[in-house]
Amino acid sequence: MAHTKTKILLDGGDSEETQRIKRLLGFLDGQTTNPSLIAKNPEVKKLVASEHGLSVREQMAEYRKIVEAISPLVGDAGVSIEVFAEENTTAEDMLDQAREMFTWVPNAFIKYPCTREGLRAAEQSVGSEIRVNMTLCFSQDQAAAVYAATKGAKVPVYVSPFVGRLDDIGENGVDLVANIKRMYAAGDGHVAVLAASIRNLEQLLYCFLLETELVTVPAKVLDDWARNGFPMPDGDFKYTAAGKPILYQELGLDQPWQNFDIQHELTRKGIEKFTADYRATLSQTT
Ligand code: E4P
Numbered sequence: 175m176a177h178t179k180t181k182i183l184l185d186g187g188d189s190e191e192t193q194r195i196k197r198l199l200g201f202l203d204g205q206t207t208n209p210s211l212i213a214k215n216p217e218v219k220k221l222v223a224s225e226h227g228l229s230v231r232e233q234m235a236e237y238r239k240i241v242e243a244i245s246p247l248v249g250d251a252g253v254s255i256e257v258f259a260e261e262n263t264t265a266e267d268m269l270d271q272a273r274e275m276f277t278w279v280p281n282a283f284i285k286y287p288c289t290r291e292g293l294r295a296a297e298q299s300v301g302s303e304i305r306v307n308m309t310l311c312f313s314q315d316q317a318a319a320v321y322a323a324t325k326g327a328k329v330p331v332y333v334s335p336f337v338g339r340l341d342d343i344g345e346n347g348v349d350l351v352a353n354i355k356r357m358y359a360a361g362d363g364h365v366a367v368l369a370a371s372i373r374n375l376e377q378l379l380y381c382f383l384l385e386t387e388l389v390t391v392p393a394k395v396l397d398d399w400a401r402n403g404f405p406m407p408d409g410d411f412k413y414t415a416a417g418k419p420i421l422y423q424e425l426g427l428d429q430p431w432q433n434f435d436i437q438h439e440l441t442r443k444g445i446e447k448f449t450a451d452y453r454a455t456l457s458q459t460t
Contacts, residue, residue: 177406178382178406179382179385179387180381180382180385180386180387180388180389181203181204181249181251181387181388181389182199182201182202182203182204182388182389182391182396183202183203183204183205183206183248183251183254183368183388183389183390183391184202184204184205184206184248184390184391184392184393184396185205185206185211185370185372185390185391185392186205186207186211186392186393187207187208187211187212187213187214187215187218187240188214188215188216188240189240189243189244189247190216191393192205192243192244192247192248193247194393195393195396196247196248198396198397198400199396199400201249202247202248202249203248203249203250203251203388204248204249204250204251204252204253204254204281204388204390205244205247205248205252205253205254205390206253206254206285206307206334206368206370206390207237207240207241207244207253207254207255207256208256208285208309208448209256209258209448209449209451209452210447210448210451212236212237212240212452212455213451213452213454213455215236215240217236217239217240218233218236218240218455221236222454222455225457226457226458227455227456227457227458228455228456228457229456229457230456233452233455233456237255238275238278241253241255241275241278241279241282242278242279245278245279245280245281245282248281250281251388252281252282252283252305253279253281253282253283254282254283254284254285254307254309254332254390255275255278255282255283255284255285256284256285256309256448257271257272257275257284257285257286257295258271258449258452259286259287259289259291259292259445259448259449260445260449261442261445261446263291264291265291265292265294265295265298268286268291268292268295269295269298269299272284272286272295272299272304273302273304276304276305282305283305283306283307283330283332284299284304284305284306284307285306285307285308285309285334286299286306286307286308286309287308287309287310287441287444287445288308288309288310288311288312288316288317288319288320288333288436288438288441289436289441289445290436292308293308293319293320293323293431293436294323296308296320296323296324296331297323297324297431300324300326300327300328300329300331303328303329304329305329305330305331306324306329306331306332307331307332307333307334307368308320308331308332308333308334309334309336309370309444310334310336310440310441310444310445311333311334311335311336311350311354311441312335312336312339312340312350312438312440312441313350313435313436313438314350314353314354314357314422314423314425315423315425315434315435315436316333316434316436316438316441317333317335317354317357317358317365317367318357318425318427318431318434319431319432319434319436320333320365320431321333321358321361321364321365321427321431322427322428322429322430322431322433322434323431324364324365325362325364326364327364330366331364331365331366332365332366332367332368332387332388333354333365333366333367333368334368334369334370334390335347335350335351335354335367335369335370336370336371336440336444337350337351337369337370337371337372337373337377338371338372338373338377339371339440339444340371340417340420340440341373341416341417343417343440344417344418345416345417345418345419345420346415346416346417346418346419346420347371347377347416347417347420348369348377348380348381348384348413348416349419349420349421350420351367351369351381351384351386352384353420353421353422353423354367355367355384355385355386356422357422357423357425357427358427360427361427366387366388367386367387367388368386368387368388368389368390369381369384369386369388369389369390370389370390372389372390372391372392372395373392373395374395374398375395375398375399375402375405376413376414377395378391378395378399379405379406379407379411379413380407380411380413382406382407383407383411383413
């Protein structure tokens with residue numbers, strides 16, 4: 175396989191799939207999970223069907239089992255575990271979950287949404303050396319806020335721009351990744367860009383070209399990469415833009431995170447969907 179500087183993570187919620195992909199690639203740097211992926215886990219689906227839903231405690235126990243099974247299979251990019259966060263979930267509530275989840279495995283990263291409360295939680299987390307992955311990032315302002323909120327972190331921090339979901343609304347999602355990389359080039363390097371919501375091989379190759387520090391990829395795209403002989407982007411590689419360009423903004427990173435305009439409709443919708451998928455695994459009486 176050709177060499178890439180980009181670390182490759184699997185975007186999934188099933189350790190058997192992790193094993194298969196690790197065999198296919200010969201390595202796997204890490205994995206990201208989220209509430210929708212956990213709801214699709216075969217064991218969780220079986221339990222939900224046979225017990226008419228899980229209690230909150232059982233759901234957590236299943237999530238932990240999944241993460242514990244994945245953890246030893248992956249490398250130092252770790253396993254990202256997402257807190258349950260609704261629109262009105264406070265940073266304190268997220269932090270309580272994070273402290274517990276961070277003890278599950280030695281290579282845990284905690285996922286918080288790019289919202290005000292998520293950023294507050296991240297700010298405090300890095301202070302207590304909890305590694306974080308800021309998810310549902312759809313704008314350069316949000317990425318700038320992640321940088322500012324976690325400045326001085328002694329542990330790795332990831333920000334996850336969601337490429338495919340921006341394509342879905344007619345914007346060229348990979349532009350956001352390129353813009354964040356460009357903006358961070360003027361910074362101190364404490365936040366790594368983890369390209370997420372990857373839907374096809376072309377997006378994956380473009381992330382390699384941009385030299386994003388990390389990319390999280392669903393199994394079917396990695397299957398496609400393998401089927402095509404693990405191609406790498408060469409001098410002739412041209413990315414077919416998926417929508418209208420996302421323009422670069424000049425944003426100074428040396429300001430408080432509260433100064434940035436972090437609202438984004440897709441972040442709100444993403445939280446709504448994760449919440450709905452999580453709730454669908456719970457019993458009515460929970
Ligand atoms: C990232 O960590 C998310 O799990 C993921 O990439 C979301 O991708 P989707 O837009 O295909 O759901």
